Amino acid sequence: MVKVQERRHLVLIGNGMAGINTVEQILKLAPSTYRITVFGSEPYPNYNRIQLSYVLEKSKAVEDIILNDWNWYLENEIELYTGTTVTHIDTEQKIVKADNGIEVPYDALIIATGSNPFLLPVPGADKEGIVGFRDIADCQNMLHAADQYKKAAVIGGGLLGLEAAKGLLKLGMDVTVVHLFEEIMERQLDHTASLMLQAELESQGLKFATGKQTEEFLGDERVSGIRFSDGTTLDAEFVVMAVGIRPNILLAKESGIAVNRGILVDDYMRTSAPDVYAVGECNEHRGTTYGLVAPLFEQGAVLAKYLCGVETKPYEGSVVSTQLKISGVDVFSAGEFMDAEGLSVVRMHDDWLRIYKKVLLRGGRIVGGVLIGDGKESSRLQQWIRTGTVMTEAIHNAIVGQSAVETGNTAAELADEEIVCGCNGVTKKHIVDAINEKGLTTVEEIKVATSASRSCGGCRPVVEQILQYVLGDKYDSAAAKQEAICSCTTLSRDEVVTAIKEKGLITSKEVRYALEWDNPEGCSKCRPALNYYLGMIWPAEHVDEKDSRFVNERMHANIQKDGTFGVVPRMYGGVTTPDDLRLIADIAVKYNVKLVKVTGGQRLDLLGVKKEDLPKIWKDLGMPSGYAYAKALRTVKTCVGSQFCRFGTKDSMGMGILLEKKFERLDMPAKFKLAVNGCPRNCAESSTKDIGIVGNEGAWEIYVGGNGGIKARLAELLCKVRTDEELLEIVSAFMQYYRETGKYLERTSDWIERMGLESVTEAIVNDLDNRRALAERMEVALAQVKEPWSEILNNSNLRERMFEEISVSTKQD
Numbered sequence: 001m002v003k004v005q006e007r008r009h010l011v012l013i014g015n016g017m018a019g020i021n022t023v024e025q026i027l028k029l030a031p032s033t034y035r036i037t038v039f040g041s042e043p044y045p046n047y048n049r050i051q052l053s054y055v056l057e058k059s060k061a062v063e064d065i066i067l068n069d070w071n072w073y074l075e076n077e078i079e080l081y082t083g084t085t086v087t088h089i090d091t092e093q094k095i096v097k098a099d100n101g102i103e104v105p106y107d108a109l110i111i112a113t114g115s116n117p118f119l120l121p122v123p124g125a126d127k128e129g130i131v132g133f134r135d136i137a138d139c140q141n142m143l144h145a146a147d148q149y150k151k152a153a154v155i156g157g158g159l160l161g162l163e164a165a166k167g168l169l170k171l172g173m174d175v176t177v178v179h180l181f182e183e184i185m186e187r188q189l190d191h192t193a194s195l196m197l198q199a200e201l202e203s204q205g206l207k208f209a210t211g212k213q214t215e216e217f218l219g220d221e222r223v224s225g226i227r228f229s230d231g232t233t234l235d236a237e238f239v240v241m242a243v244g245i246r247p248n249i250l251l252a253k254e255s256g257i258a259v260n261r262g263i264l265v266d267d268y269m270r271t272s273a274p275d276v277y278a279v280g281e282c283n284e285h286r287g288t289t290y291g292l293v294a295p296l297f298e299q300g301a302v303l304a305k306y307l308c309g310v311e312t313k314p315y316e317g318s319v320v321s322t323q324l325k326i327s328g329v330d331v332f333s334a335g336e337f338m339d340a341e342g343l344s345v346v347r348m349h350d351d352w353l354r355i356y357k358k359v360l361l362r363g364g365r366i367v368g369g370v371l372i373g374d375g376k377e378s379s380r381l382q383q384w385i386r387t388g389t390v391m392t393e394a395i396h397n398a399i400v401g402q403s404a405v406e407t408g409n410t411a412a413e414l415a416d417e418e419i420v421c422g423c424n425g426v427t428k429k430h431i432v433d434a435i436n437e438k439g440l441t442t443v444e445e446i447k448v449a450t451s452a453s454r455s456c457g458g459c460r461p462v463v464e465q466i467l468q469y470v471l472g473d474k475y476d477s478a479a480a481k482q483e484a485i486c487s488c489t490t491l492s493r494d495e496v497v498t499a500i501k502e503k504g505l506i507t508s509k510e511v512r513y514a515l516e517w518d519n520p521e522g523c524s525k526c527r528p529a530l531n532y533y534l535g536m537i538w539p540a541e542h543v544d545e546k547d548s549r550f551v552n553e554r555m556h557a558n559i560q561k562d563g564t565f566g567v568v569p570r571m572y573g574g575v576t577t578p579d580d581l582r583l584i585a586d587i588a589v590k591y592n593v594k595l596v597k598v599t600g601g602q603r604l605d606l607l608g609v610k611k612e613d614l615p616k617i618w619k620d621l622g623m624p625s626g627y628a629y630a631k632a633l634r635t636v637k638t639c640v641g642s643q644f645c646r647f648g649t650k651d652s653m654g655m656g657i658l659l660e661k662k663f664e665r666l667d668m669p670a671k672f673k674l675a676v677n678g679c680p681r682n683c684a685e686s687s688t689k690d691i692g693i694v695g696n697e698g699a700w701e702i703y704v705g706g707n708g709g710i711k712a713r714l715a716e717l718l719c720k721v722r723t724d725e726e727l728l729e730i731v732s733a734f735m736q737y738y739r740e741t742g743k744y745l746e747r748t749s750d751w752i753e754r755m756g757l758e759s760v761t762e763a764i765v766n767d768l769d770n771r772r773a774l775a776e777r778m779e780v781a782l783a784q785v786k787e788p789w790s791e792i793l794n795n796s797n798l799r800e801r802m803f804e805e806i807s808v809s810t811k812q813d
Contacts, residue, residue, distance in 0.1 A: 008035070012037070013109070014113045015038050016046065017048065018296035019279060020067070022303050029304060029305065038079070041084065046072075052065070086098050086099075089109065093105075094275065108307060115291065117245055131240055145238040152240065154239075154242055155243055156243040157181070160242040168240070175207065177201075179212065180211070188333035193333075223239050226239065252271070257271050258271065265285050268303065280300075321382050330516070332370070332378040339360075346396055347359075356373060357370070357371055361391055366381075377399070416432070488525075489515060489517050493743045500537055532667055532669065536740065539784045540783075552629035554802070558605075560607060569606075569621050570624040592608075595608060601628070601634055615803055618789040618792070625789045631668055641654070642695075645679070647678075647679045650679070658728075675691075675692050679696065680696050687714050689706045718757070733778070740774075
């Protein structure tokens with residue numbers, strides 16, 4: 001084995017995705033060949049720049065997009081200098097010099113300095129409140145601005161500009177996209193596709209000022225607006241420039257290395273200086289510079305093999321593709337996309353489904369294409385373009401929607417070195433090797449082992465095809481997949497929840513389109529489930545989709561078999577007053593209520609209320625809703641407790657009222673019931689509740705997972721606590737853990753059996769940090785809840801849509 005001191009010294013300038021991906025491949029090919037030093041100008045380890053938009057919209061934190069953490073550098077014996085900028089390369093002495101005085105010699109040097117955002121050279125461009133969008137610091141500036149200002153402008157209607165605009169929109173800003181051309185994403189989309197994308201983005205709340213040339217930024221020290229060349233103006237308190245990038249060539253140029261638009265390289269990434277290479281956005285290969293990740297990884301694969309002495313084909317350029325899932329619109333573009341002389345076009349445009357497919361042919365071979373609204377064929381289309389596949393009747397029928405194309409498994413057609421996951425630079429061979437070496441049987445296992453599909457998820461279908469291709473006949477008997485949440489998709493609950501978090505999806509519509517639902521409109525099973533998962537993940541951002549709820553939840557009352565409704569006002573802990581009882585009796589008479597029933601949850605149910613009378617009876621009651629219809633906390637049943645009972649050891653009524661007031665109205669995976677006993681005699685039936693609390697010998701016992709319904713189950717002891725404060729924290733953490741891990745409509749009785757009481761105890765009782773974190777997330781969720789009866793009474797539009805218009809149509813019928 002080669003000793004460490006005998007290794008050649010490889011220096012990497014640039015700690016970004018292109019450079020570190022090259023290093024990763026070198027470590028796999030020849031881990032003992034180089035001693036490696038890395039310089040990075042930012043104060044972070046290697047992170048995924050593609051996911052900056054997720055950081056901007058707060059769906060991910062900075063640590064969530066780190067690709068290689070600090071430990072990775074230590075484990076691979078890589079010397080890392082963060083917050084350090086190399087200022088000069090002495091190509092004769094083979095030494096790099098940094099701004100802090102550090103000098104490091106090299107045997108081989110890779111320049112991966114990336115690119116800089118292009119800033120418009122117009123008057124006022126140096127004003128406060130004008131930023132680019134290229135790194136974490138830019139994200140932090142934008143997040144800070146969103147907290148202070150309302151009106152934002154994003155200059156640039158390309159990929160980066162639209163991501164920045166959507167991020168700011170989700171932060172609550174009024175956002176206008178300013179674009180020089182009449183059509184957005186004009187470098188990737190044709191006229192039809194561009195208009196379709198803009199229309200969808202406008203429906204999501206973005207505004208557009210297209211065909212506008214910025215002439216001047218207005219304001220004193222801080223920007224206040226933009227003046228355009230046509231004399232019009234736009235108010236803006238914050239401006240993001242996303243008009244393009246320029247290769248960062250300054251270091252190379254000042255060090256005497258040949259440059260043009262980028263650092264000039266040959267087919268093996270060699271520059272004009274000996275033993276100096278350039279990879280990524282900073283270089284120029286055959287007159288082309290690339291700003292997308294996949295070509296940079298392809299360059300890195302060639303360079304890594306060259307540096308390790310492994311035979312490799314030269315890099316001959318890349319077929320550039322763009323895939324964007326934003327605001328419920330699936331956008332894909334690759335190769336040639338504009339109609340031109342010498343090209344034949346296969347086109348399908350469906351306005352009703354908002355689907356547009358276009359494939360371009362030269363000499364009968366596929367050379368490019370655009371997909372809008374239906375990206376299922378994106379992976380296969382990209383492969384057809386790369387290989388110049390001849391158009392066939394089967395492919396044609398698939399494009400225009402007449403049949404499914406059957407040309408074999410895409411995975412079998414891919415070359416080993418083909419990059420499957422562009423976000424993370426994962427090749428087919430990397431995935432195949434991981435499957436064979438580690439015995440992987442699911443896409444989730446592949447994601448963990450290789451990072452393929454970890455970021456945008458667009459490559460997931462191909463990853464699954466590779467899995468099927470490698471396992472062959474064993475694929476059907478592979479580790480069982482989790483059950484899909486409905487027939488509209490093959491994705492399980494956990495896969496959907498993970499995708500919602502990773503992609504920052506806020507609406508059910510976005511989920512269905514981004515995750516390629518077979519039924520774009522969803523069904524009665526997945527619509528309410530998605531509405532719940534979105535509200536659970538994004539309590540502050542997600543707007544409740546009332547039309548996705550079951551009728552009882554939508555109407556905030558229980559529908560009966562004769563079409564009337566049952567109204568159950570809240571009685572905290574089953575406790576009421578003579579005045580409230582008198583009020584309920586008077587209202588029952590006034591609205592000719594058919595039956596007043598004492599419920600099992602110690603409340604009164606007013607049965608037989610007409611639909612049109614619901615808002616009126618709620619107003620006259622002046623009491624909060626009892627949520628007897630909801631997937632939420634129904635009741636907290638109590639016994640008399642120590643206040644009156646001679647056996648009571650704890651104040652069960654006081655604790656029950658406290659718990660009910662704290663957790664009422666919070667959406668849960670299924671209906672949820674509590675009970676509090678003042679002693680072990682179980683008068684409040686704590687043993688059959690989702691959470692049962694029993695006062696015993698000066699302490700509280702907490703039981704969980706009980707159910708007195710069709711599938712009866714006795715609750716199990718979770719723990720004992722001494723103080724009310726600890727009781728509240730554990731109950732809060734338990735409920736939040738159930739909210740975050742439970743399947744929609746899954747009662748805690750089934751959830752406990754699936755999760756295991758031991759694992760729940762570990763997460764809730766033993767892991768104090770996790771318990772506190774869960775309780776904190778619960779507080780965020782509770783801050784968003786509203787009293788539904790009051791909300792409808794105070795919202796005339798909602799009241800009219802749900803009750804008054806319905807009642808008019810009923811009378812007409």
